Amino acid sequence: MKSIFLGAIALVSAAAAAPAFAADLPVKSMAPVAPAYNWNGWYIGGNAEVVWPGSQSVTGYSGGPGTAALFAPGGLPTSLTPGAGGYLGGAQIGYNWQASKIWLVGLEADIQGGGYKGNDSISSNPAIGPLTTSVEQHSDWFGTVRGRFGLLIAPDILFYGTGGFAYGQAEASQSTVATGASAASLASCPNTQPCAAASANSTRYGWAAGAGYEIMMHDTNWIIRAEYLYVDLGVQLLAAKTLAFAPPVTFTSSNQWRENMLRIGFNYRFGGPVVAKY
Numbered sequence: 001m002k003s004i005f006l007g008a009i010a011l012v013s014a015a016a017a018a019p020a021f022a023a024d025l026p027v028k029s030m031a032p033v034a035p036a037y038n039w040n041g042w043y044i045g046g047n048a049e050v051v052w053p054g055s056q057s058v059t060g061y062s063g064g065p066g067t068a069a070l071f072a073p074g075g076l077p078t079s080l081t082p083g084a085g086g087y088l089g090g091a092q093i094g095y096n097w098q099a100s101k102i103w104l105v106g107l108e109a110d111i112q113g114g115g116y117k118g119n120d121s122i123s124s125n126p127a128i129g130p131l132t133t134s135v136e137q138h139s140d141w142f143g144t145v146r147g148r149f150g151l152l153i154a155p156d157i158l159f160y161g162t163g164g165f166a167y168g169q170a171e172a173s174q175s176t177v178a179t180g181a182s183a184a185s186l187a188s189c190p191n192t193q194p195c196a197a198a199s200a201n202s203t204r205y206g207w208a209a210g211a212g213y214e215i216m217m218h219d220t221n222w223i224i225r226a227e228y229l230y231v232d233l234g235v236q237l238l239a240a241k242t243l244a245f246a247p248p249v250t251f252t253s254s255n256q257w258r259e260n261m262l263r264i265g266f267n268y269r270f271g272g273p274v275v276a277k278y
Contacts, residue, residue: 037155037216038271039098043223047092047265051116052085054230054258059120059135059174064249075126076176077133084137084259086116092265094148104150104158111143116259123179130179135172137255142168142231144208156216163209166231172255173199174238196240196251204257206233223267233257
């Protein structure tokens with residue numbers, strides 16, 4: 001009986017000492033798990049950009065039969081460089097599919113407005129008298145619909161390539177007038193001078209391609225981005241007829257719409273926020 005009693009006392013004493021012993025043991029800390037970034041879903045945002053002409057943004061200028069002498073050295077120019085550029089702003093909407101931890105595909109549409117333009121003018125002195133040749137290019141808006149293919153170089157950082165359809169306003173004008181005369185009033189030109197002017201304003205279609213970089217802000221649905229695009233809306237032809245020749249002669253220009261665009265912007269992604277898991 002005595003031995004049973006002593007054994008019970010020892011058992012109770014060991015149980016009482018166990019918490020103190022456990023408190024003296026080293027505690028293994030749990031390393032935090034990296035935040036889970038979710039790129040899936042719809043997003044909408046805004047941007048601002050600067051535009052400058054592409055390497056081939058020039059206007060080719062030529063005349064009809066019987067004008068070879070006008071384009072001889074010292075005569076009318078065969079090319080001009082309007083150099084259309086400026087600043088734009090706009091908005092974009094898109095959808096992302098995160099295919100894996102590192103790959104993402106998506107589709108985005110944007111519309112930009114604000115206006116960019118450029119012009120060039122050259123004076124010449126052919127045998128028939130001094131002439132001034134001018135061209136101008138102007139656009140108030142354009143847009144794109146593009147696919148995106150991205151690489152997540154970190155859970156919160158995306159690098160992507162993009163390409164697709166582009167469209168936009170293209171307004172161009174040209175004139176060849178006697179120096180000092182106004183293209184808006186061709187009647188001021190002598191009948192012996194090849195005064196001519198033409199203009200066009202249309203919606204053009206082409207393609208766009210580029211690359212971008214996005215960072216998802218931690219614990220929010222906001223994404224910031226920087227993007228470069230090259231937009232090609234093709235060639236816009238103009239034809240201006242002059243009555244100074246018999247038969248009449250037509251001067252033509254081929255206006256190329258190729259632009260570089262660098263933009264910065266932001267997006268808000270609809271869906272669950274980024275939540276750190278520990």
